[in-house]
Amino acid sequence: MAQEYKLKGLSSFGDLANTDKIEAEVEGVSDGKVLLVNLDGKVHAMSPHCTHYGAPLKNGVVSPDGRLTCPWHGACYNVGTGDVEDAPALNALHKFDAFEKDGAVYIRATEADIKSGQRNPVGQCSVSESDEKVVIIGGGSGTIGLVQALRELKYPGHITIISREPEYVIDRTKLSKALIPDASQILWRPDEWYAEAGIEKLVDEVKAVDFSARLLSTASGKSINYTKLVLATGGTPRSLPLPGFKDNELKNIFQLRTVADVQSILDAAGDQKKQIVVIGSSFIGMEVGNALAGKEHSVTIVGMESAPMERVMGAKVGQIFQNNLEKNGVSFKLSAGVEKATPSESKSNTVGAVHLKDGTVLPADLVILGVGVRPATDFLQNSVSLSLQEDGSLATDANFVVEGHNSVFAIGDIATFPYHGPGGNGTPVRIEHWNVAQNAGRAVARAIVHARHSPLSSLPPKPFIPIFWSALGAQLRYCGNTVNGYDDVVLKGEPENGKFAAYYTSGDVVVAVATMGIDPVMSKSADLMRRGKMPGKKEIVDGLDVLQVK
Template sequence: MAQEYKLKDITSFADIAPMEKIECEVEGVPEGKVLVLKHDGQVHALGAHCTHYGAPMKLGVVAPDGRITCPWHGACFKISTGDVEDAPAPNALNKFDVFEKNGAVYIRGTEADIKAGQRNPVIKCSVSQPEERVVIVGGGSGTLGVVQTLRELKYPGHITMISREPNLIIDRTKLSKALIADASKIEWRPKEWYDEAAIETISDEVTAVDFEKKSVSTRSGKDIPYTKLVLATGGEPRLLPLPGFKAGELGNIFTLRGVADVQAILGAAGSGKKNVVVVGSSFIGMEVGNALSKDHSVTIVGMESAPMERVMGAEVGRVFQKNLEKNGIVFKLSAGVAKAEASASNAQSVGAVHLKDGTVLPADLVVLGVGVRPATDFLRDNASISLEKDGSIATDTHFAVPGLDNSVFAIGDIATFPYRGPGADVANGGSPTRIEHWNVAQNSGRGVARAIVHSRRSSLSSLPAKAFIPIFWSALGAQLRYCGNTVHGYDDVLLRGEPENGKFVAYYSKGDTIVAVATMGVDPVMAKSAELMRRGNMPSKKEIVDGVDVLQVGVPEGIRM
């Protein structure tokens, strides 16, 4: 039963400045804390920690339109309700009545709710409109965004999720960062959650789609009808078309996409120090290398002069390199791979990687981090849909596939959608863009769910597209945060802070427009930048050069954020 609890740290609403955030202890609740903030003249009390990875929301970013964004990974909540606004938050924040009484500030709630700080936004439900059937093909971040948001919005029809992965939806970001081999430890939701939400989960592979009959076929022989179809099959790791690297040629050469891949990598690494060669200085490659470097000798081979040079710039790339070198990792950069060679003791397994300059790297195992391609092979010969040159699927702003009567959507790694953030051709509806980020997939999935629910009662054309800015993060000896998009190019990088100590803010500009921001060790600059980009208020390159403080943009005078 709800009770009244007195808050420490504040005695009056007058103690709280506009947009200020105060983390308060709750008297009588051991370790109980809430976040109290004032927005638009109203005082609110919410759970104190982000529901994603537990970031302190006192460092979050408050937006004028009533949102608060996590300082770490961009999860966003509605201040008035605590509801999820943007990925990657799985749960809503608990919201508490807050009031003044007898010269103190109180909240009303239960001890359990205060301690939890969060709530499942999906309640138990059953199917009341069985003629409506949403089928989602894929089992990743985008699918989580679709199925959860459909039920948050009280969609009454069938929901079926078909994934070729043997596990339920996992936090895939932890595979490369932590090499977790037990799917149960990183599943976002247990099987009971899907059952209670009336979400059917099928472990199978979709092999074909009949867009005219509105049906998908699976490898096991099932034909599953749909009224709305969401394609969310993700990416397929690329292989190297070089001697020794081709599929089936040599053992102990791995890519990383699922839990089974982690199990195979760890099995090959085994006990004892091994020589590990990572081909590709990509984020995945560097994360895997960093995780393995604790117990093994790791060499990372990259074609650029600095890791991620094309995307992040050479100076920022060298920060990553320096961080990982501290962990004992050796880099071979500006290097090309020639072939993989079998082990002298086992002709079926890799023993060395040869570089084009003649260098031979001993290798007990090899991990390829050379990118992914859209997993759309099952659609290549389908006359009803045209794939882009890279194998992706073009969509509109709602991620609907044109020409299929708003009944088919594509999200995540397989979608090329009209990006409308900074640097894009907004005047002409956006720039066609494909982005392989966890948050983009989940936010696009949430957008598709809103579109499906909206289309039940009105034309999809009447639904405004919800803006979101791409966000990703990486663990490279320190936590990297990034927002925006440099896919369409940048011409300068403004580096601020102490990059030599791994603490910096990098502003990527195209002309006078800041198109992306990367940070290490200076939370929450990235989250604030993403909010400013979303609202079209990001400072210009000139303003950054002139010394504007991004964290103070839009903050009332006299208040330091």
């Protein structure tokens, strides 16, 4: 039962200005804390840590429209309710009544709620006798965002997920960053959660879709009907069409997409020091290389650009990534092209070296490919009524409805959708970010529920700004998108010490922001972009602090 708890050190709400926040200790509760937020004269009390990775929300961003954004990864909560507004958080915050009494500040709460710090927004669900049935193909980030939001919004119909991965949905971001081989450690939700929410999970592979009959065919021989279909199959890692890399010609050459891939990489690496070559100075390549170097292996990353991620991030920022990883023992071979892989002298069917086009030979006990992904849409290649884009993706509208199919949606790595963030101007873009997929899933849930009662055309798209993060010797945070390019990078902070904010600009428009070591500049920038309040290049150059912008 809820009771009154006094907050230490507070006598009134008087010192809390509009959109200000403060973390306070709760008397009588060991390690108990709450966050107080003043929004338009009303003080709200809530759990103090982000439910995603536990970031302190006292360092977050409060916007005038009542959103509280995590300083680390952009998870967003409604100040009034504690509910999740944007990914990557799944659980909501507890909300508590806050009031002044006898010269002190109190909250009304249960000790259990104060200590737990989060709540599951989806309770036990009894599926109605409705004929409505949402089927999702794929078990990734977009899927968990979709199914949770459907139940949050009280969708009464059946929900079925079909994925060929045996464990889902996992926090796939941790595969490359931490090389975790145990799926149980990175599951977003246990099986019990899906059962209580009335969500059916199938481990199977969809082989074909009959869009006119609204019927799926699976590898196990099942035929599954749907009223709404969501395609969320993600990406397939690219290989290299070069000697030694083709058709599993040599062992110990790995791609990274699943828990099984991590297990195979760690088994091959073993406990003794190995010579490891990572091909691709992508974020995935650098994260894997950094994680393996931390396990005392000798790691060389091969990249085609003069600095890691030069095309996307610029040479100066890419050099910061390189410096960080070199401090951890990673070596780089840049401006380099791969020619072939050759076998070990002792094991003719196992890789022994990677040969570069300049004649360099890199000894290799194992090789990891980080050369990007392509949309996993092979099963749709023969669909008569569905047209794939040149890259294999599906074109959608801003609500992620597939062109020409009002009952079909696409999200995540396979979706090309109009981007309306700064500098986007509606340009079609495909964004391979964990956060984008999950927010797209939440948007599709909103569209499906809306369409039960009103034309989908009457639903304005919910704006969100793309966000990603990466572990590159320090935590990189990034928001925005450079779909139409950028012509300058304004660097602030101490880039020589790896502590910076990089503002990517097109003319005077800031189209993207990357930061290291100066939270919550990225989260604040994402919020300003969403509200159309992001300062221009000239203001940034002149020294404006975005954290001071309302």
